Amino acid sequence: MLGISIKGQVGIVTGAGSAYGIGRSMVIALAQAGAKAIYACDLNLGGIASLQDVVKSLGLECIVEGRQLDVASEEQTVAILKEILKCHGRFDFFIANAGYAVYRSLETLNQEHFMRAVEVMQKGPYLSVKYGSQAMMVTSAEKPKPSGSIIITSSCAAFAGAYADLAYTAVKKACNGIVESGSVQLSASNIRVNGIGPGCTKSSILTSSQLAERGEAYQLEASDEEIAKTHAKFFERGGLFNDQQKYYNRTAEPDEIAYLAAFLTSDMAAAINGQIILADSGKTVAATGEGFTGPVTAVSPMNFA
Numbered sequence: 001m002l003g004i005s006i007k008g009q010v011g012i013v014t015g016a017g018s019a020y021g022i023g024r025s026m027v028i029a030l031a032q033a034g035a036k037a038i039y040a041c042d043l044n045l046g047g048i049a050s051l052q053d054v055v056k057s058l059g060l061e062c063i064v065e066g067r068q069l070d071v072a073s074e075e076q077t078v079a080i081l082k083e084i085l086k087c088h089g090r091f092d093f094f095i096a097n098a099g100y101a102v103y104r105s106l107e108t109l110n111q112e113h114f115m116r117a118v119e120v121m122q123k124g125p126y127l128s129v130k131y132g133s134q135a136m137m138v139t140s141a142e143k144p145k146p147s148g149s150i151i152i153t154s155s156c157a158a159f160a161g162a163y164a165d166l167a168y169t170a171v172k173k174a175c176n177g178i179v180e181s182g183s184v185q186l187s188a189s190n191i192r193v194n195g196i197g198p199g200c201t202k203s204s205i206l207t208s209s210q211l212a213e214r215g216e217a218y219q220l221e222a223s224d225e226e227i228a229k230t231h232a233k234f235f236e237r238g239g240l241f242n243d244q245q246k247y248y249n250r251t252a253e254p255d256e257i258a259y260l261a262a263f264l265t266s267d268m269a270a271a272i273n274g275q276i277i278l279a280d281s282g283k284t285v286a287a288t289g290e291g292f293t294g295p296v297t298a299v300s301p302m303n304f305a
């Protein structure tokens with residue numbers, strides 16, 4: 001059977017502290033793929049205990065460590081990488097996934113908002129490439145050759161202007177540049193750099209972003225129901241519930257994005273480098289809906305009599 005394996009590997013997933021989100025699902029998927037230890041880093045560590053329980057309940061041996069981290073901090077990022085190397089003697093994957101999305105009009109968006117978005121969602125991924133790669137070059141008896149995989153969570157907003165506000169769109173587009181340039185800069189180091197562009201994915205992002213933007217440790221009090229209500233309201237506003245027959249109007253579960261991260265981390269994706277894979281169920285390419293094509297209906301089943 002074909003299976004994704006990253007057996008024995010050690011790495012970081014940022015933005016993995018929320019109780020319902022892509023980072024959390026990435027930790028579970030990477031643990032299922034055989035990771036030995038994953039450092040789940042976030043400003044909000046509220047979901048870590050239950051994440052550890054889930055991994056244990058699946059019978060996985062992966063060690064999940066929660067760490068407080070502001071991804072905008074060079075000092076904190078380097079400190080965690082050094083801690084991992086001291087403890088495990090290896091570092092194999094860095095999933096730079098932390099982010100937030102506060103929707104502001106151009107009129108209300110100010111310089112501080114813009115620069116914080118740059119710090120978190122542009123500088124954060126840069127730090128993952130800059131220092132994650134150095135950690136991946138460390139060899140040991142368990143890992144005799146340098147290697148690694150860096151994955152940056154970009155967004156569908158990097159591919160179209162109407163998904164988000166100006167700051168978010170700009171920094172997610174920058175993520176794509178970091179992936180492309182990073183893959184070239186690390187081409188002599190046996191380290192791949194790829195990006196994932198999720199489309200509308202159910203998560204706590206729309207509930208937690210105002211808090212996350214402050215850059216301080218926080219706890220999210222919202223219940224699962226409140227989180228679901230908030231993203232449902234937002235998806236409705238985006239027109240996703242208008243024509244449910246269309247595949248591109250579906251919303252994704254965080255797991256669907258996480259499986260892609262597990263695949264890209266593994267050697268099964270050895271030929272994929274410097275790419276940003278849009279996982280949006282086809283929404284971006286369907287941007288104009290049926291305006292130009294005319295009605296798109298389901299094809300008729302083949303008559304195989």
Ligand SMILES: NC(=O)c1ccc[n+]([C@@H]2O[C@H](COP(=O)([O-])OP(=O)(O)OC[C@H]3O[C@@H](n4cnc5c(N)ncnc54)[C@H](O)[C@@H]3O)[C@@H](O)[C@H]2O)c1
Pocket residue numbers: 014015016017018020021022023041042043044069070071072097098099100101120153154155156157197198199200201202203204205206208212213215254
């Ligand atoms: N959910 C979607 O529809 C969607 C679509 C496109 C892209 N994304 C991207 O996916 C990634 C994960 O988001 P999610 O939807 O799973 O939301 P989420 O809120 O569940 O997870 C994001 C996490 O990032 C953390 N974070 C924010 N700023 C941080 C910082 N400075 N340092 C450390 N952690 C920080 C938050 O505390 C939060 O726990 C983000 O980068 C987001 O931009 C999400």
